[in-house]
Each structure stands twice: as structure tokens, then as C-alpha cells.
Amino acid sequence: MSDEVEAIKRKLDIVDLVGQYVSLKKAGSNYKGTCPFHQEKTPSFMVNSEMQIFKCFGCGESGDIFTFIEKVENLEFKDALEMLAQKAGVELVKKPGGKKEKSIKNEIFKINHASTLVFQKILNSPVGSKALNYLKDRGLNDRTIREFQIGFAPNGYVLANYFKKNQVTQNQLNSAGNPEKFHNRIIFPIENNLTNIVGFTGRSLDDKTQPKYFNTPETTVFKKSQILYGLAKARQEIKAKKAMIVTEGQMDVIASHQAGVKQIVASSGTAITENHLDILSRFGVDLIIAFDADEAGKKATYKIIELALKREMNIKIVTLPDGYNDVGEIAIKDKNKWEIIVKNAEFWMDWIIKDQTSQKLSVGDKKSVVKNISYFLKWIVSPVELSHWIKILSEKLSIDENSIKESLKEKNNLSENNKTETVISQRLSIIEEIFVLLELYPEIAQKYTRLYSKLKELYNSKRDLLVFQYTKDQPRLDETQASKEVELLLFRAKQLKNENIKKEFARNIAQAESSKDRKKVLQLLKQLQDKLK
Structure with a gap:
């Protein structure tokens, strides 16, 4: 090799x-x-x-x-x-050790490809007329249906004869998740990055067939938590537009493509995972969240915002106009409006403040709103940006800015010193707070054994003082809250570390480049790599 x-x-x-x-x-x-x-x-x-x-x-x-x-x-x-x-143009030599696994994957790809062709053929036959009419009623044209290889699986075992004829065994079918399991469902093939079909989503045609959406079970090639529907087709457009839209379902993606907005992928339901966000963050482009306007969609939007902030992504939110239930509906009915909505997507904090303050609020409600929004304000590092959002929230709630700052201060344990002092004290505070939280919550400490061991060496001599200073002004957190707080503090510590490392090396590298000292540049690159390990 x-x-x-x-x-x-x-x-x-x-x-x-x-x-x-x-x-x-x-x-x-x-x-x-x-x-x-x-x-x-x-x-x-x-x-x-x-x-x-x-x-x-x-x-x-x-x-x-x-x-x-x-x-x-x-x-x-x-x-x-x-x-x-x-x-x-290099031909790879087949290795005996990897032959079996590759053979299994290729078998799955072949089975899924063959199944797709059969499902497509059935969709365009009299048996699939009801399913085809449903797709046409939803506004999809023939070209779009072909492009996304949409098919139909009727009741019965329509693939049995084909697989039998081609000597496909039951074990092979099972390894592919058995496409025979789909009955009376519109079939949406799911592709991986290399455009191989790794599985299917089946949408029921009537209310009697439950669940409404049914996916291929996990296989060697299909891991739902690692697959984003439509990514293979959206990749080039994402790079061109420098933005990626994430939405809920396959129909949303397909309708948006037909409308000309192609930088879009779906999580196949509202359950988006850390793995999905890792994939999204690698593109280094704006993330535009376009989930349904119902409570489930809103809840998922908050979750994605939190996951994306941890990855330092630039986040925007699409708000669907009244009268539209999902992306697919507006993309089909008014593609120009859909393009404008995407173009005018709101900055994530604007959306959160608007969502939290959309109803008439009592004093108690305002207290809850400040508490909810303060959690997200903690992710904002820039003092100027933080001041801006505090002012906006103050105006929306008709309360004094200092009240919001006090609430935020309670949660962040921030000092009111000048900028330089704030950075230094915050940096120390981050390390010390992590240590205290790991001391107070042994279950969490078990997840960070190496870090905890190092921090004990640093702070064990003043452990009681640090715990006292932290707990005297802080409410008791439950384990889930404490775990999130540790994650947030680690995120901030990493941010500050990277900023300091970048500042340390940027000037020296610029000087080496300006003097055309290639050897020095490469030496500095190596040193930086070692520093970031």
C-alpha cells in the first residue's frame, strides 16, 4: 500500500x-x-x-x-x-485482508442500486400511480423525480423474484438492511459522499401504515447519525454559495433543489447528532437552519444552535412565513420567496431574542427569558458584541441593561475589570472553575481523568478556598447542568489557547515570509504543530 x-x-x-x-x-x-x-x-x-x-x-x-x-x-x-x-489514475492492488469487507460493501451497494431501479420502475407503472400522483400533487416534476431516483414499494415482496433470479441470498439481503421490508411506501434512496446508495427512507402513503417514515436499519454502510440526505448533490453549491442549509426531511431538500436552492441537506427528522454537526462544520461556511415552524422544529433549532456554537460556526436561522408548514411547501409554491428568505436569514441571536420575546411577558416571564438567553450569551466572547445583544434584550424587555449584566455575571462569574484584566481573570477563572466542578461532581471527573489529574496537581493545595469562592455565590447545579457548564468552560479555554498560540506565531511567520526565509517558515509551522498537539 x-x-x-x-x-x-x-x-x-x-x-x-x-x-x-x-x-x-x-x-x-x-x-x-x-x-x-x-x-x-x-x-x-x-x-x-x-x-x-x-x-x-x-x-x-x-x-x-x-x-x-x-x-x-x-x-x-x-x-x-x-x-x-x-x-x-493509479490502480490499487487488491489486498487479501480487506477483500472480504470491501466485497460485503460492494454487495450492499449492488443490492441497493438494483432495488432502486425496481422501485423506480414500479413508480412509473399502474401499481405506482397513486404514489406518483402524490409526488406530482406535492409539486415535483418528472425531472426532479428521476434526479433523486424516487420510487415506490407496493405491498408484497416485489423484489423476491429479482433477487432469486440473480442468486442473492437472504444473508446478503439482511446485510443490506433488506429492502424487502418496505411496503406501500414512497422510496427515497440515500447516497453517501461517493454517490453510492447506502439505504432508503420510505414514506407511508396512508395514515394506517405506521410509522410515517421508515428507514433502512443500520448496516455496514448506513449509519443514520453520520449521513446527511442530499449532501452529495449539494456539495458544489455549498462551496459556491459559502452557505449550507440544514432542514428536516427529504421532501424539503428535493423541493428546494427543484426551486434552484441546492445548497441544502436534511437530517432525516429532527434528531440531529454531534456527528452531523461535525460534518457540517468541516465545510467552514455559514450554517442556515430551516426547520419546521412547530414546537418540535423549534426545539431542534435550539439544539443545533448549541452544537454549532461549540464548533465556532456562523449560524443563521430561516423563519417560515405564516401559512407555510415546511421548506418543501414554500419552495414549491413560491420559489422566489424561498430564495429571498434564505438570503435574509437571521443571525442566530436575533432569532433567539425574537422567539423568546414574541409573547406578552409578565415580570416572572422576563426573568425566565433573561435566564434562557443568558445561557446563549455566554458563548459570545467579544465584549463589544456582548454589549450589543444586552442592549437589544434590554430594549425588548424594557428592563435595565445592568439587570441583565448582573444575571449574566452570576452565571459566568465574570469580573467588571477593564478588558485586559477581564481576559486574564476570565482565563484563570476558567481553569479554576473546571477544577472545582470536577471536584464537586466525581461522575463528570471520570470523563476527564487526565485533565482532572493535572488540575489536581495545580490546585489541590488551595482546593477548599476555590470551592468556597465558587459555591458561595453560585446556585447548586444538577449533574446535567454541571456537565454542560464544563463543556462550555472547556470550549472557552480552547478558544483562548488557540488565540494565544496564533498571536505568538503569526508575527514571526509574517516576518519569515516577507524575508522569503522558507526554512524559517517551515520550522515555525512544525513548532506550531507541536504546540497545538
């Missing part, structure tokens, strides 16, 4: 490859662009042609062409190897 890897590296230039995903500009001996793995305004992502490596000064990601493709395409190494081998 090492020979194949080297052959691929010889044939593919990392600058050309990365340039297909990131806009790069020459910067001394390197090429610079905005990082595809985290949200940033100032480019800190560098590619070095001489060493054939990339390095981001912001998030610390680094590696060669294989690492880059693994991360940007969300692939395992073997899949990245296959993809790059195809680009380079």
Missing part, C-alpha cells in the same frame, strides 16, 4: 487538490485561504507545495492530501485512498 500511496502523491499536487475546495492565494512560499474545517474571517489555512502539506493556524488541522480528503469529504482512509487513486 505504501507504494500506491507514494504513487498517488507523485501524481497529485496538494495545491491543485485543495484548490478545488478552497480559494487559495500565493503568500510567500505558501498558499493561503480560509480554513474548510472551521469558521473564520481572516484566512489562517496554509498549503505548502514544497512539502505537500496543509496547516491551519486557527484550528490546528494539518496533514497531506489523504488527511485533507478524509476530513473535507468525511471519508475513512480506505475510501479517501480509492477516491484519490481514481483522480490520479
Whole structure:
């Protein structure tokens, strides 16, 4: 395999490859662009042609062409190897050890592809007329139905004869999640990054068939928590628009595509996972959340905002106009309005404040609103930005800004010193608060054993004093609240660490580049990589 890897590296230039995903500009001996793995305004992502490596000064990601493709395409190494081998025109030698697993995956892909063709054929037959009429009534045209390979699975075992004829065993069918399980359902094939069909979602045609949506069970190739519907088709448009819309269902994605808004993917229901957000964050573009206007959709939106903030993403929210239930409906009925709504998506904090203050509020309600919004205000590091949102909230609630600051201060344990002192005290406070929380909640400490051990070495001598200082002004948290607080503090600590490292190296690297000292630049890159480990 090492020979194949080297052959691929010889044939593919990392600058050309990365340039297909990131806009790069020459910067001394390197090429610079905005990082595809985290949200940033100032480019800190560098590619070095001489060493054939990339390095981001912001998030610390680094590696060669294989690492880059693994991360940007969300692939395992073997899949990245296959993809790059195809680009380079290098033929991979089959290895005995990996033959069985690859064979199983290929069998699943073949079964799913064959099933898709059968389901499509049935949709366009008299048996599928009801399903086809439903799709047409929802506003989909023939071209869209073909593009997304939509089909229909009637009652009965329509695939049995085909699989029997092609000598597909029951074990093979089971390994693919058994497409025979779908009955009286419209079928939406689900593709992976390489456009292989990994599974299906079936939508029932009547209220008697439950659940309304039924997915292929998890298989070797289908992990629902790691698949975003429509991503393979949306990828290029996401890069072009520098934005990605995430919505709830397949029909939302399909209708939006037909309307010309193609930078959209679906979580296949409101249950979005950490893995989904990891995939979304790697694009380094704006995240636009467009969930249904009901309570479930709103709850999911709050969850995604929290997960996205942890990944330092730039978040916007789409609010559907009155009279529209979901993205699919507005995309079909008024595609121009849908385009405008996406273009005018609100900044996440604007949406939260509007949502929390939309009803007439009593004094008690205002207290709850301040408490709810304060949780999200804690993610805002910039003092100027924080001051802006406090002012907006103050005006909305008709309460004094200082009252909101006091509430936020109680939760954040922030001092009111000048900016420099705030950063220093906050930095110390973060480390100390993490230590205290791990001391007070042993169950949480078990999740961070190495960190906890280091902090005990630092602070054990003043443990009682720190615990007293923390608890005297803080309400008792339950374990879930404490766990979230630790996550938030760790996020802030990482932010501050990265900022300090970037400042430390940025000036020296700029000087080395201006003097065209390539050796010094590479030396600094190596030092930075070691610092961020």
C-alpha cells in the first residue's frame, strides 16, 4: 500500500487538490485561504507545495492530501485512498485482508442500486400511480423525480423474484438492511459522499401504515447519525454559495433543489447528532437552519444552535412565513420567496431574542427569558458584541441593561475589570472553575481523568478556598447542568489557547515570509504543530 500511496502523491499536487475546495492565494512560499474545517474571517489555512502539506493556524488541522480528503469529504482512509487513486489514475492492488469487507460493501451497494431501479420502475407503472400522483400533487416534476431516483414499494415482496433470479441470498439481503421490508411506501434512496446508495427512507402513503417514515436499519454502510440526505448533490453549491442549509426531511431538500436552492441537506427528522454537526462544520461556511415552524422544529433549532456554537460556526436561522408548514411547501409554491428568505436569514441571536420575546411577558416571564438567553450569551466572547445583544434584550424587555449584566455575571462569574484584566481573570477563572466542578461532581471527573489529574496537581493545595469562592455565590447545579457548564468552560479555554498560540506565531511567520526565509517558515509551522498537539 505504501507504494500506491507514494504513487498517488507523485501524481497529485496538494495545491491543485485543495484548490478545488478552497480559494487559495500565493503568500510567500505558501498558499493561503480560509480554513474548510472551521469558521473564520481572516484566512489562517496554509498549503505548502514544497512539502505537500496543509496547516491551519486557527484550528490546528494539518496533514497531506489523504488527511485533507478524509476530513473535507468525511471519508475513512480506505475510501479517501480509492477516491484519490481514481483522480490520479493509479490502480490499487487488491489486498487479501480487506477483500472480504470491501466485497460485503460492494454487495450492499449492488443490492441497493438494483432495488432502486425496481422501485423506480414500479413508480412509473399502474401499481405506482397513486404514489406518483402524490409526488406530482406535492409539486415535483418528472425531472426532479428521476434526479433523486424516487420510487415506490407496493405491498408484497416485489423484489423476491429479482433477487432469486440473480442468486442473492437472504444473508446478503439482511446485510443490506433488506429492502424487502418496505411496503406501500414512497422510496427515497440515500447516497453517501461517493454517490453510492447506502439505504432508503420510505414514506407511508396512508395514515394506517405506521410509522410515517421508515428507514433502512443500520448496516455496514448506513449509519443514520453520520449521513446527511442530499449532501452529495449539494456539495458544489455549498462551496459556491459559502452557505449550507440544514432542514428536516427529504421532501424539503428535493423541493428546494427543484426551486434552484441546492445548497441544502436534511437530517432525516429532527434528531440531529454531534456527528452531523461535525460534518457540517468541516465545510467552514455559514450554517442556515430551516426547520419546521412547530414546537418540535423549534426545539431542534435550539439544539443545533448549541452544537454549532461549540464548533465556532456562523449560524443563521430561516423563519417560515405564516401559512407555510415546511421548506418543501414554500419552495414549491413560491420559489422566489424561498430564495429571498434564505438570503435574509437571521443571525442566530436575533432569532433567539425574537422567539423568546414574541409573547406578552409578565415580570416572572422576563426573568425566565433573561435566564434562557443568558445561557446563549455566554458563548459570545467579544465584549463589544456582548454589549450589543444586552442592549437589544434590554430594549425588548424594557428592563435595565445592568439587570441583565448582573444575571449574566452570576452565571459566568465574570469580573467588571477593564478588558485586559477581564481576559486574564476570565482565563484563570476558567481553569479554576473546571477544577472545582470536577471536584464537586466525581461522575463528570471520570470523563476527564487526565485533565482532572493535572488540575489536581495545580490546585489541590488551595482546593477548599476555590470551592468556597465558587459555591458561595453560585446556585447548586444538577449533574446535567454541571456537565454542560464544563463543556462550555472547556470550549472557552480552547478558544483562548488557540488565540494565544496564533498571536505568538503569526508575527514571526509574517516576518519569515516577507524575508522569503522558507526554512524559517517551515520550522515555525512544525513548532506550531507541536504546540497545538
